[in-house]
Amino acid sequence: xxxGTFVKLGAIGAVLxxxxxxxxxxxxxxxxxxxxxxxxxxxxxxxxxxQPGFRLNHAKGVCFTGTFQSNGQAVPLSKAAVFEVGxxxxxxxxxxxxxxxxxxxxPATVRSMALRLMxxxxxxxxxxxxxxxxxxxxxxxxxxxxxxxxAPDPATGKPYPTQMSAFLAAHPETVKAMALIxxxxxxxxxxxxxxxxxxxxxxxxxxxxxxxVRWSLVPLQPVxxxxxxxxxxxxxxxxxxxxxAEARQHLLQWRLLVAVGEPGDPTNDATLPWPGDRRxxxxxxxTVDHLSSEATGRCADVNYDPMVLPSGIEASDDPLLSxxxxxxxxxxxxxxxxxxxxxxxxxxxxxxxxGDSR
Amino acid sequence: xxxxxxxxxxxxRLLHWVMxxxxxxxxxxxxxxxxxxxxxxxxxxxxxxxxxxxxxxxVVIRLANRLLNPAPALPATMPSVxxxxxxxxxxLLYALMFVLPLVGWGMLSAARYPIVLAGGLQLPPIxxxxxxxxxxxxxxxxxxxxxxxxxxxxxxxxxxFHGLIRHxxxxxxxASWHRTIAPSVRDGKP
Numbered sequence: 001x002x003x004g005t006f007v008k009l010g011a012i013g014a015v016l017x018x019x020x021x022x023x024x025x026x027x028x029x030x031x032x033x034x035x036x037x038x039x040x041x042x043x044x045x046x047x048x049x050x051q052p053g054f055r056l057n058h059a060k061g062v063c064f065t066g067t068f069q070s071n072g073q074a075v076p077l078s079k080a081a082v083f084e085v086g087x088x089x090x091x092x093x094x095x096x097x098x099x100x101x102x103x104x105x106x107p108a109t110v111r112s113m114a115l116r117l118m119x120x121x122x123x124x125x126x127x128x129x130x131x132x133x134x135x136x137x138x139x140x141x142x143x144x145x146x147x148x149x150x151a152p153d154p155a156t157g158k159p160y161p162t163q164m165s166a167f168l169a170a171h172p173e174t175v176k177a178m179a180l181i182x183x184x185x186x187x188x189x190x191x192x193x194x195x196x197x198x199x200x201x202x203x204x205x206x207x208x209x210x211x212x213v214r215w216s217l218v219p220l221q222p223v224x225x226x227x228x229x230x231x232x233x234x235x236x237x238x239x240x241x242x243x244x245a246e247a248r249q250h251l252l253q254w255r256l257l258v259a260v261g262e263p264g265d266p267t268n269d270a271t272l273p274w275p276g277d278r279r280x281x282x283x284x285x286x287t288v289d290h291l292s293s294e295a296t297g298r299c300a301d302v303n304y305d306p307m308v309l310p311s312g313i314e315a316s317d318d319p320l321l322s323x324x325x326x327x328x329x330x331x332x333x334x335x336x337x338x339x340x341x342x343x344x345x346x347x348x349x350x351x352x353x354x355g356d357s358r
Numbered sequence: 359x360x361x362x363x364x365x366x367x368x369x370x371r372l373l374h375w376v377m378x379x380x381x382x383x384x385x386x387x388x389x390x391x392x393x394x395x396x397x398x399x400x401x402x403x404x405x406x407x408x409x410x411x412x413x414x415x416x417v418v419i420r421l422a423n424r425l426l427n428p429a430p431a432l433p434a435t436m437p438s439v440x441x442x443x444x445x446x447x448x449x450l451l452y453a454l455m456f457v458l459p460l461v462g463w464g465m466l467s468a469a470r471y472p473i474v475l476a477g478g479l480q481l482p483p484i485x486x487x488x489x490x491x492x493x494x495x496x497x498x499x500x501x502x503x504x505x506x507x508x509x510x511x512x513x514x515x516x517x518x519f520h521g522l523i524r525h526x527x528x529x530x531x532x533a534s535w536h537r538t539i540a541p542s543v544r545d546g547k548p
Contacts, residue, residue, distance in 0.1 A: 336493035
């Protein structure tokens with residue numbers, strides 16, 4: 001072979017190596033500092049340990065089925081079929097924040113309610129909401145660092161104090177958010193908690209008009225303040241057991257209130273509240289009519305991805321939405337892979353007593 | 359060498375290059391989106407789904423076109439090992455172009471994610487809601503994508519090898535847009 005051929009072979013090799021390198025660069029193989037799905041997952045696992053088959057976060061929970069009865073009042077705001085007058089089936093999940101599926105119930109642990117609303121037209125709406133007035137961080141990086149800062153020291157079981165103070169010094173938005181969270185009263189249980197979406201979204205109506213919104217699920221059950229005797233209970237599932245007992249006595253209901261934002265209201269920062277006087281539209285009522293364990297319930301195989309939105313509801317510029325969607329997808333895949341081995345449920349069918357709450 | 363090396367038909371070349379751009383974009387979008395937690399993630403996912411379905415439609419058209427407009431014969435000068443490699447890699451490319459979008463559609467179906475193409479336009483699920491099926495299909499989708507990228511690299515390397523070193527008109531049969539093949543290619547001279 002002539003020398004020129006070697007040069008050409010070298011050139012071909014360089015093109016191929018270049019293409020492969022570009023691919024690796026896109027995949028993040030050469031940027032260890034980049035926030036990726038894998039790194040967010042590793043962060044959770046560092047904080048909670050690996051819990052095969054469970055959700056990375058909100059691992060302890062129960063499934064429910066129910067309905068959302070829309071009153072039509074949100075139709076002028078959104079063209080989504082779920083808001084037309086009528087009833088839509090719901091597969092939901094009530095849970096505690098944290099990656100530890102067997103943690104003891106505590107009043108300060110964040111409670112959450114996730115919904116999968118399934119109107120006839122197939123345009124699903126999934127939403128996951130928590131009992132906080134604002135969120136503690138406003139970015140994926142913030143969440144990553146917050147999880148690391150609050151991870152317990154294996155020796156003491158408590159967070160390292162220096163880590164948290166360093167985190168707070170770097171995140172003034174979290175300091176402000178935590179002050180607001182501290183002011184908000186804690187209710188006695190899951191049934192009388194208000195669950196808020198926190199992230200802003202946009203509602204788009206039939207005329208194409210778009211408004212920023214934030215929604216919350218406000219209980220119709222009377223709200224009772226959390227008391228020390230409750231949390232002193234020896235029952236480590238005391239919150240779930242109270243929910244199960246209450247659901248057996250009567251239907252549990254929440255109103256879906258949609259706050260309509262005005263120009264200047266922050267849509268890209270879930271740590272900032274909106275002024276309290278924003279117009280609230282009562283869109284309808286959620287009724288929980290059947291609780292069941294995750295072992296038998298239909299929520300276990302659902303990824304409550306906040307970006308599963310019907311036509312008429314759109315994402316805002318809140319960066320947490322993309323981050324949640326991306327990490328939830330990875331968590332769902334890992335859970336599915338683990339689930340090949342076992343079906344996990346911290347609240348067992350026996351706890352829910354055969355799953356019949358009526 | 360092959361003075362008579364024929365070209366692919368115009369339709370074949372158009373399909374090849376449109377799909378080349380689409381598939382390469384798709385591979386980079388796919389690998390990029392799963393490594394992202396930023397706003398880019400949503401944008402990339404929103405492109406990935408309809409583009410995948412577009413590729414699925416295009417590959418069906420392309421298979422039909424391949425039957426109507428067969429590929430030109432490979433140069434007689436090509437050693438049989440190279441011929442075998444060429445045939446096998448093309449079968450693999452076609453199979454992956456067809457299977458990857460189907461696995462993607464199937465895995466979203468098994469996970470019961472709505473398969474949103476644009477706005478209110480959704481595709482129906484093609485598999486039952488089955489998390490075990492999803493657990494099998496989701497990593498398969500990634501593994502096949504890696505295989506497709508590796509096959510693409512081999513394809514690109516072979517094309518450049520034909521064009522720069524063998525000068526046998528094989529690259530020109532797909533890559534030349536001139537009305538006739540350039541004389542240097544036709545004569546097989548460097």
